[in-house]
Amino acid sequence: MTATALKKEMDTMAEHTTKTWQKVCTKADLVEFSGVAAWIETAEGPAQVAIFYLPSERLTGKGDPLYAVDHFDPFSKANVIARGIVGDLKGAAVVASPVYKQHFRLEDGQCLEDDSVKLRTWNIEFNGEEVWIEG
Amino acid sequence: MSTQPAATPEQLIIIGNGMVGHHLVEQLVDNGALERYQVTVFGEERHRAYDRVHLSEYFSGRDADSLALCDADYYDVSGVALRSGESVMEIDRTTHEVITDQGRYPYDRLVLATGSYPFVPPIPGNDREGCLVYRTLDDLDAIRTAAETATNGVVVGGGLLGLEAANALRGLNLDTAVVEFASRLMPMQVDNEGGELLREKIEALGVQVLTERATQRIEDGDASRHRMVFQDDKVLETDLIVFSAGIRPRDQLARDCGLEIGERGGVVVDNQCLTSDPAILAIGEVALWNQSIFGLVAPGYQMAKAALSTLTGGDIHFGGADMSTKLKLLGVDVGSIGDAHGNQNPGARMFRYLDPIKQEYRKLVVSSDGKKLLGAMLVGNNAVYDTLLQYYANGIELPEEPASLILPQSSGAAPTLGPGALPETATICSCHNVTKGDICATIDDGAVDLAGVKSVTKASTGCGGCTALLKSVVDHELEARGVEVDKSICEHFAHTRQGLYDIVRVEGIKTFTDLIEKHGNPDTHRLGCDICKPAVGSILASCFNEPITDAAHIPLQDTNDTFMANMQKNGTYSVVPRVAGGEITPDKLIALGEVAKKYSLYSKVTGGQRIDLFGARLEDLPDIWSELIAAGFETGHAYGKSLRTVKSCVGSTWCRYGVQDSVGMAIQLENRYKGLRAPHKIKFGVSGCTRECAEAQSKDIGIIATENGWNLYVCGNGGMRPRHAELFATDLDDEQLYRTIDRFLMFYVRTADRLQRTSVWRENLDGGLDYLKEVILEDSLGINAELERQMQTVVDTYQCEWSDSISDPEKLKRFRSFVNDERPDPSIIMTSERGQPRPA
Numbered sequence: 001m002t003a004t005a006l007k008k009e010m011d012t013m014a015e016h017t018t019k020t021w022q023k024v025c026t027k028a029d030l031v032e033f034s035g036v037a038a039w040i041e042t043a044e045g046p047a048q049v050a051i052f053y054l055p056s057e058r059l060t061g062k063g064d065p066l067y068a069v070d071h072f073d074p075f076s077k078a079n080v081i082a083r084g085i086v087g088d089l090k091g092a093a094v095v096a097s098p099v100y101k102q103h104f105r106l107e108d109g110q111c112l113e114d115d116s117v118k119l120r121t122w123n124i125e126f127n128g129e130e131v132w133i134e135g
Numbered sequence: 136m137s138t139q140p141a142a143t144p145e146q147l148i149i150i151g152n153g154m155v156g157h158h159l160v161e162q163l164v165d166n167g168a169l170e171r172y173q174v175t176v177f178g179e180e181r182h183r184a185y186d187r188v189h190l191s192e193y194f195s196g197r198d199a200d201s202l203a204l205c206d207a208d209y210y211d212v213s214g215v216a217l218r219s220g221e222s223v224m225e226i227d228r229t230t231h232e233v234i235t236d237q238g239r240y241p242y243d244r245l246v247l248a249t250g251s252y253p254f255v256p257p258i259p260g261n262d263r264e265g266c267l268v269y270r271t272l273d274d275l276d277a278i279r280t281a282a283e284t285a286t287n288g289v290v291v292g293g294g295l296l297g298l299e300a301a302n303a304l305r306g307l308n309l310d311t312a313v314v315e316f317a318s319r320l321m322p323m324q325v326d327n328e329g330g331e332l333l334r335e336k337i338e339a340l341g342v343q344v345l346t347e348r349a350t351q352r353i354e355d356g357d358a359s360r361h362r363m364v365f366q367d368d369k370v371l372e373t374d375l376i377v378f379s380a381g382i383r384p385r386d387q388l389a390r391d392c393g394l395e396i397g398e399r400g401g402v403v404v405d406n407q408c409l410t411s412d413p414a415i416l417a418i419g420e421v422a423l424w425n426q427s428i429f430g431l432v433a434p435g436y437q438m439a440k441a442a443l444s445t446l447t448g449g450d451i452h453f454g455g456a457d458m459s460t461k462l463k464l465l466g467v468d469v470g471s472i473g474d475a476h477g478n479q480n481p482g483a484r485m486f487r488y489l490d491p492i493k494q495e496y497r498k499l500v501v502s503s504d505g506k507k508l509l510g511a512m513l514v515g516n517n518a519v520y521d522t523l524l525q526y527y528a529n530g531i532e533l534p535e536e537p538a539s540l541i542l543p544q545s546s547g548a549a550p551t552l553g554p555g556a557l558p559e560t561a562t563i564c565s566c567h568n569v570t571k572g573d574i575c576a577t578i579d580d581g582a583v584d585l586a587g588v589k590s591v592t593k594a595s596t597g598c599g600g601c602t603a604l605l606k607s608v609v610d611h612e613l614e615a616r617g618v619e620v621d622k623s624i625c626e627h628f629a630h631t632r633q634g635l636y637d638i639v640r641v642e643g644i645k646t647f648t649d650l651i652e653k654h655g656n657p658d659t660h661r662l663g664c665d666i667c668k669p670a671v672g673s674i675l676a677s678c679f680n681e682p683i684t685d686a687a688h689i690p691l692q693d694t695n696d697t698f699m700a701n702m703q704k705n706g707t708y709s710v711v712p713r714v715a716g717g718e719i720t721p722d723k724l725i726a727l728g729e730v731a732k733k734y735s736l737y738s739k740v741t742g743g744q745r746i747d748l749f750g751a752r753l754e755d756l757p758d759i760w761s762e763l764i765a766a767g768f769e770t771g772h773a774y775g776k777s778l779r780t781v782k783s784c785v786g787s788t789w790c791r792y793g794v795q796d797s798v799g800m801a802i803q804l805e806n807r808y809k810g811l812r813a814p815h816k817i818k819f820g821v822s823g824c825t826r827e828c829a830e831a832q833s834k835d836i837g838i839i840a841t842e843n844g845w846n847l848y849v850c851g852n853g854g855m856r857p858r859h860a861e862l863f864a865t866d867l868d869d870e871q872l873y874r875t876i877d878r879f880l881m882f883y884v885r886t887a888d889r890l891q892r893t894s895v896w897r898e899n900l901d902g903g904l905d906y907l908k909e910v911i912l913e914d915s916l917g918i919n920a921e922l923e924r925q926m927q928t929v930v931d932t933y934q935c936e937w938s939d940s941i942s943d944p945e946k947l948k949r950f951r952s953f954v955n956d957e958r959p960d961p962s963i964i965m966t967s968e969r970g971q972p973r974p975a
Contacts, residue, residue, distance in 0.1 A: 029954040033662070033690035034697075038955045048953070048960070058660045078706035079960050083694040087664030089626070096665035098694035098702055103665075 019043065019134050024051070027129045035082035035095065037071045040122070040135035048072060049122060049133065050082035052106055054093055064126045067106035068133050070119040073097045074111075081119070144173040145243040147446065148233050150223050150388065152178025154187055155419030155435035156248030157204050162443040164213045171447070175216040175240060177223050177233070182272055183210070188432055191299050192862065193275050194306045196825050196839050196846055201832065201859055202272075226392040228412055244414055244446060247389060247402060248439075251382035251420040251430070256291070260353030265360055266376045269300040278377060282307040285374030287359060289313075291350060292380035293320040298464040300379045301342055305465075308842075312343035312371065314363070316380075319346055324460075324471040328489060329514040332496045336467045336515065345371070384421045384428060397423040406452035407445040408438050416442050429456055433565055440568075457528060461513070461520045470513035470520040473527050474500055480509050488541045490515075497541035499523075506532050511541075521604060529561045554604075554611040563608055564594035564601045571608055578612050585609045602903060624889065625666040627655050632814065632889045635667075636674050645679055646687045647671050669693050670889040673776055676812035677884045678925075680932040682939050683812075684946050695774035698950065699936050700756055705963055705974040708756060709749040710736070711773035712763050713809060716783045716801030716821075717744025726766035734759055737971045743780030743818065745771060750972050752959050753952050760937045769809075769935040776890070777812045778819070781805040782830065786823030786840070793823035795840030800869070801829075804838075807873065810933040811880065811926075814887040814896075832860045835893040836876060844868050847875055849907070850897035858894040861904050864912060874923060878911045881922035 024038045030053040040049050048071035055065045071079045076099035084095040086106070093106040103112040109119030123134040147163075149156050156176065163174060178184070185202040193202065200207075210217040218235075225234040226245065233240045253268040255261050265281050268274050269290075282288065288304040290297045293315030304311040313320070319330025320337065334344045349366045356362035359372040384401040395403040395411035401423025408416045418438035420430055429435065434456030444451035461470040477483045477500035486499040493515065500510035508526040513519070519540060526533060526540075534540070557563075559572035569592045577591045588609050589595060595605045622631045628651070630638065635650070644650045650671060651661045663671070672691030676683055683689070683696050695701050700708035712727070727746055731738045734755050736748035751759055760770075773779060781804045784790065786797030801821040811817070820831030821838045830853075831837030837848035843866040851860025864875055887896040900906060909915040940946040952960050964975040 025954040029948070031689065031949065032686070036949075036951075036954045038953050051954075054662065056660060056662060058662075076704060076706075078704065079962055080694070080702070080706045083697065083702070085665040085668055085693065086662065086690065087627075087668060088660035088662040089664055091660070093660065093662065094664070099704065101665060 021132050021134050023127070024049075024131050024133050027126065027131065030131065033086060035084065035086065037079070037082040038133075040133050042135040047120075047135065048079050049135075050084075050095070051124065051131065051133075052082075052086055052093075052095060054086060054106075059088075059093060064124070066124040066126065066131065067093065068122040068124040069095070069104060069106060069109050070121075072119075073099055074117055074119070075100045075102055144169075144171060146241055147172035147174045147244045147246070148240060148242040149174065149176045149246045149248055150233065151246075151248035151250055151419070151421075152176050152180070152184045152217065152219065153248060153250045153419065154184060154204065154432050155250070155439055156246075157184030158436050159246060159248065159418065159439040159442055160210075160213075160215055161205075162439055163446075164215070166443060166447065168443065168447050169214055172244070173216075175218065176210070177221050177235065178217065178219045179222050180271055180273065181220045183207070183217060183219060185272065187270075190269075190272075190275065191303050191306075193272065194279070194303050195862055195865065196827070196832070196848070197859075198825075198827070199272055223388060226388055226415075228392050228415075231414065242414075244416070246442060246446075247410070247415065247417040247421055248419050249385040249388065249421045251384050251428075253296075253378060254381045254383050255378045256350070256380050258350050258352060260361075261378070263353055263361060263376075265374065266353065266378065268378050269296060269303065270382075275303070278303065278375070279307065281375050282309055285309055285360075287311070287373050288375035288377065289363065289371060289373040290377045290379055292378065293317070293344070293346065294323060294379070294381065295321060295462065295464065296382075297379035298337070300377045301337075302465045304375070304377065305340070305342060309375065310343075311341075312345060312373070313337070314348045314350065314371070315344070315346045316349055317346065320344065321464075321469065324469060324475065325512055325514055326476060326498070328487070329469075329496050329498070329512055332489070332494055332514050333467060333469065336494055337465055340465055342465065382420065382430060384423070386421055389415075389417070389421070397426065401428050404438075404453075406441070406454065408442040408453055409445060416445060418442050424453060425455060427455070429458070431456070431458060431460065434458075437568070459524055459527070461517045463517075468513065468515055468517035470511070470517045470523075472511040472520070472524055473508070474510035475512040476500075477510060483509050486538045486541060488538070490543070499537055499541055501533060501537050505537060508533055508537070521601075525557060525561060529558050531556060531558070554608040555615075557608070563605055564592070567593040569594040574605070574608055575612055578609070578616065583613070583618065602898070602901070606899075606901065624670060625664055627651060627659050627661065627663050627667045629656060630654065632670055632674070633886055635671060636677075636885055639671075639674050639678055645675065645681070647675070647691050648687070663691075665693075666889070669696075669776075670814075672696070673812045673814065673889075677929070680810070680812075680929050682934065682936060684936060684940050684943075686945075689949075698753065698756060699760075699770060699774055699940065700751060701774050703749060703974075706753075706960065707749070707963055707974075708751045708753065709747050709773070710751050710756070710759055710763075711741065711745050711747050711771040712768035713771040713805070714745045714780075715805040715809075716781055716798050718783075718798055718802060723766060723768065726763070726768070730759055730762050730766075733762075735965070735972050737973060741773075741780075742782075744782050745773070745780060747773070750965060750974070752963065753950055754957070754959060757941050757947050757950050761941055764935075764938055764941065770937040772809065775812060776815050777810065778805070778808045778817045781819035781821060782834070783821045784823050784826075784828035786821075790823060792826055793840065794842055795823055795845065797821045797823035797829065797838075797840055800838065800840075800845070800872075803869075804836075804873075804876070807930055808876070808880065810936075811884075811929050813880070813884050815890050815892045817880070817893070833857060834860060836860075836879070838872065841866055845872050847872060849879060850893045852892055852894035856894075858898075861897075863904075863908065875911060877926040878919050878922045879907075881926050882907075882910060882918075885922075 035050050035052045049068045050071040052067040071081050084098045086095045094103040109121045111117035182199050184204045221235050223235050253270045287310035289312045290301045291314050293313045301313050320333045351364045356372040360374045363371045386402050389402040402417040404417050404422045419435040438453050441453035459472040482503040483500050488497045495515035498512040511523045557571050561571045577588050582588045595602045623629045655661045668691040731748050737750050739747050741747050781801040783797045783801035787793030818834045819836045820829040820834040822829040822831045823840045833851045833853045837860040839846045845867045847864045848860035849863045852858045965972040966975040
């Protein structure tokens, strides 16, 4: 466990906030430049998240090359976002819904085609070989 | 403003349901004239209007339905009464009634579109059994029936229609002869030199050509049914005679009711297509305008437009029409422009070029000062026709050396007239009468590309002959306005799909990462996007055929390719195993049923003769496929932009009409091309006879059995914009068929845009079908060996993607709904309908 992650875990435990860092899977479960889905616990109950792993040196200004957004696609109302194609559009990393192809920014979940639609996002980091999400 | 109450509609009767009569109906429908008129159409034939220009294709596989100019319910849906098979006997101009064999119909306005009839010379014996004409589908049926018991046939008349009829007889496997009264074939269109060349080319096809022959009588023959006796007492024996000695206007109804008729026939009309009775109009081949009958479809359509205008109070007039034509008769190009013989312009000068080896003849008729083109004649090669027509039609000044226009070019390319040189008045699309000025106006009004111009002006949506010219004009005008025609596939690559394909081939680039590092736009993060990634994934698969599920390729794939199944709206997948040719054993059917039952899958038979199993959960896919593979199935690529199915009829094995084993061929083809990734999906059909039960002519590749082998059709489509496949090659043996399809498909893979089906690709292909034939059949680009080799690589490296995946634990890891929970997605809920599961 890295020092940062350990500190975060301790911080969250200490503050007793509703958010908790939780281990979701390992690096080996991820697919480079693509997505997988996982369950996490959140304050509102269990949630399906889509986790994307983009190990590209060109994406800067971010820690680990990981993103976690809603797995639920608000347009098709199906849990499919992790199965979309990832890429970059107008300077931002995005995923395209595999059903109706809308694009969502991975950083903040914003839909590029519809200002009123936004996916939830979560903090996500590597902790050694493990993947942790703050849910 | 209040709405006017609808007045009682006026009765408009159209006599004749040929191409021109039908075009008038379409014009009436499209221009809202049905609010004013209640329209009744009388058609003497039992078929609704059909494409007479392509009548000869009736013998090469097309039927009445495919030649029809509209859908069967077009008239019903449009609210036009079509009375087919009802003959008009009389027009009563005093009571304003049309009298048919079934009743009397009142009219306010009447349009004669009765067309013409074939002229049969008054030769004793011309009414003998087996003496036929070539004009209608029924005529063709009669010819086909008569040909069944005949071994040879004669066409009387060596003009345009005569040569078409000769081609038809040849197609029916008759020894064919053409008898022409004049000293050469096509005397109206070509001169002696051109006629001689034409004769050589047509005789080389095995058709006997007899000129300067006047038939005196027809009597019983010895060896054959008939004997034709000529003016010099020479004779010719034959089983079947088709008269094609010109056409005459069908003006009898007009004569009987006292309308003004020309000296040599034809209902006299003015610029508004009005006859001598202003309640009655005449259009098409029955109408005589300015002492001329126009025996072509384009002027007929122009008359229909003028008639619409007259009927609706507009001011479009018919002002004559140019009779320039280009044709392909018996595979021989013939073109005729303006004063092709040079006998209508005193002082005209002529240039001639004759190549006796290539058998090409070209003639220019120019003004005495050498500046204007007055006419032209082409035999054997129509490549320069379009350019010459522009010089002629627009009065463009000829180059200093007019002969350069018809001399062979050392570069190989025909000299073309740049789009910038055309005046605003130049007609680009003659079917829809669109000028360069119209196109410029459309662009000034905001059209930004070819598709936009086409949808506004309809240019090049008729015969399509002007496609290449239209594109060059549009591109030229856009560029002239400073519009950069951006052909980049997306923001990551400043290349077209074709460009990327060439780069991948030439540089041997095998991964997306390599490609985007070397050729990607540096202003992006170089991750690619959902446009370029699947496109490149497809290109890499077409070129190298590595499994798409390999780590380097998996991020490029759409979800369907990733999971090798088709995602449905609730996030579940459908599974379609390959059932090559639609042939399936009872055991395999049972196996499919067992799997569907075990995994609660909704089962439906597809249009491509397969079985689709819906509602499979992501995590169940590997187990489902393990069982299917154990039962002998392999993946069906229903998820891929790749070969889908080869649909077939049951063929000669079972069907009493079948002439070849269509199922066997379908299986061969499906197994050959399965796994080929392409710009879009590809469907095949194979029919065992011309009844075409496999609907091959609506497929990308259609194959129809003949007595001698296979006829190949290409670039058909069903779906949103149906398109009939076009006949590409005839009577191929099995090997020739594979080779031709190899080349065709690889050329498509190489040159099409992303997600462009063969039908759209074909419509956008400069040079059209002729160009495609030159490339694929004549190897004009010298690439056929390469295309065949590339296809063979794909064939040799085929492997079932599902077999490859279920034996690889790394790849199977992807088939988990959640990386941290083995349970299925609880939000997928099924209910039951008609005894099967469906999404709740």
